[in-house]
Amino acid sequence: MSDRSFLFVLGSSRSGGNTEILARAAAEQLPAGVRQRWVDLAGTALPDFQDGRHEAEGWIPSEGEEALRLATLEATDVVIASPLYWYALSAHTKRYLDYWSGWLTAPGSDFKQRMAGRTLWGVTAMADHAEVHAEGLVTGLHHTAAYMRMRFGGVLLGNGSRPGQVRDDERATVRAKTFFAQDAPLALFP
Numbered sequence: 001m002s003d004r005s006f007l008f009v010l011g012s013s014r015s016g017g018n019t020e021i022l023a024r025a026a027a028e029q030l031p032a033g034v035r036q037r038w039v040d041l042a043g044t045a046l047p048d049f050q051d052g053r054h055e056a057e058g059w060i061p062s063e064g065e066e067a068l069r070l071a072t073l074e075a076t077d078v079v080i081a082s083p084l085y086w087y088a089l090s091a092h093t094k095r096y097l098d099y100w101s102g103w104l105t106a107p108g109s110d111f112k113q114r115m116a117g118r119t120l121w122g123v124t125a126m127a128d129h130a131e132v133h134a135e136g137l138v139t140g141l142h143h144t145a146a147y148m149r150m151r152f153g154g155v156l157l158g159n160g161s162r163p164g165q166v167r168d169d170e171r172a173t174v175r176a177k178t179f180f181a182q183d184a185p186l187a188l189f190p
Helices: 018-027 063-074 091-105 111-115 131-147 170-181
Strands: 005-010 035-040 077-081 119-126 151-159
Touching (some): 005 063, 018 077, 018 119, 018 151, 018 170, 035 063, 063 091, 063 111, 091 111, 119 131
Parallel strands (some): 005 035, 005 077, 077 119, 119 151
């Protein structure tokens, strides 16, 4: 039994889309005994983030927010599976990361300390074949990992726009087979 635990955070507005297909292909390669938890943000009751860091009232998370926070803290590896929308993360995914801001400053929070040393990964499908167009998404995830003192395993990129089209991307399929087996270095700001 492995002591690793993966949280796959699905950020697409479409269930079973190309990004999820690619993430599941990579997850199939994880050794037996590695725990996996899948959270579909489109089906999670998570309202827009309200920054209350400077308000006098105490932080009272909703049930959905608290479940997501605990799932994040229980994982050794967090996989952000977000399609590339307008050269960046999806709105669902960005909202989830916005909540990290609140968790950093919640009363009694040790969120940043507990996330340090864990690993952040990305998986994305995009309509364009030019991987350079995903640099904004990759940089955003890398810098998030650097700020949190996490390791960063990079982003598994695949091509696909129509449903299931990513299955035709042979390069992505080959990369998925070893994606989670690579060493993830500590993320550092340039």
